[in-house]
Amino acid sequence: MGFMKALRCRECGREYPRKALHVCEYCFGPLEVVYEYGKIKKSLSKETIEKRPQNMWRYRELLPIDGEPTVGREVGFTPLIRARNLEKALGVKELYIKNDAVNYPTLSFKDRVVSVAISRALEMGFKVASCASTGNLANSVAANATACGMESYVFIPFDLEPTKIVGTLVYGARVVGIRGTYDEVNRLCSEIAGKYGWAFVNINIRPYYAEGSKTFGFEIAEQLGWRLPRHTVVPMAGGSLITKVWKAYRELHMLGLVDNMDAKVYGAQATGCAPIVTAVKRGKELIEPVRPNTIAKSLAIGNPADGYYSAKTIRESGGWAEDVSDEEIVEAIKLLAEREGIFAETAGGVTLGVTKKLIEQGRIPRDESIVVSVTGNGLKTQEALHGRLEEVPTINASLKDFDELVKKMDEKYALEG
């Protein structure tokens, strides 16, 4: 039995039953899961959690399902890497990479939210899982739905690159191209959700789905030895993840699982799509939508649904927000790969690039603990690096040719023929 009490509107506080609802009928505010924290505190301890298998369900009391998870039992507990080479490169004392580029099964943090969403959707009796997406979310919905015997419908803008469609179609998902922009696809999906009664993970299942992101924060704290890092840098598209990482930190503190609450969260966006960063920098409450233009396509949401709350969370925590250019994104992807052997997608380049900037600005002190969130795998966004890496030299299958090449390329290894 779970510890979920109800859904509650974050704006006006009206309560709703634990159904497939996501918007307050009165004020259109987002609905959020409310838990029975008193009971959770009695049944959850560090020792209980540590005895459980190493996946994200070890925090199941704080996740919005009633029974056992039905899909994605192996998701989560990805490595938290002490990045010693990067520490040297950036001139800081204690830096970690939380690496969801190797999350199971589709190599992005989306498997966390989708496995919660689909497990909950099955509890509520849904037969079809669905989403509007251009990448990671589509992959994860298709894979996880198949794994538990559900059908999936994935809606995409019709002009999406073929390589991105392969990683969804391969799982047997039905993929429908829509003549329109991503925003139009999203709007159509909300109408389809209402009419067809399907579980759109990021629309009508959203209150449950979004809670899965908390496990990213729970794991960081546990892997640091039940301690919150002083500075956590998180990429922002719709803005949900950063609010949930912060919520995770607060829940752990409230439940007495960590002692410190001196954590700050920082939001990262690409300069070509930085509506939340702009609001934070200008001290504004409302988010002004923008038309995205960046290589960080997984973060290119011009009208972020959780923009208001993410800016609020950043302010509340005492953190800050920054953005980086496409050039800086590529440089940061290469820096992470060359120093730590981790190939992050463009969003990871955004996050590391912003971390570097915040350190240089003095916003993040060099002698305190820093966690950089990597949420997806670079193999999925390889086109961002086309033409930005060294060309591969081609020679004949002859030792003489190679001797000459080494002389040109890497003189220190050159040997006399």
Added chain:
Amino acid sequence: MAVKVRIPTPLRKLTEGKDEVTAEGTTVREVIDDLEKRYPGIKERICEEDGSIRKFVNLYVNDEDIRFKLNLDTELKEGDELSIIPAIAGGMC
């Protein structure tokens, strides 16, 4: 100036179940005031007490977000379409 207004599900209780209604006005502001006359109670669901649009409501004139135009002062022509859409979620993180 008559325009079409598309009504989202949560507001249809106020429009006798209709998903599309007609209202008069030359700006978004005027159309909302006219809607209130026809369907009392609808304005407070779309706007805050000070008249600004609620944070989680997006308005589109012919599929363009009015925040890219002149917000409540965005002008409307005969036959234009005003859509009221909850700020639904999507995207990555």
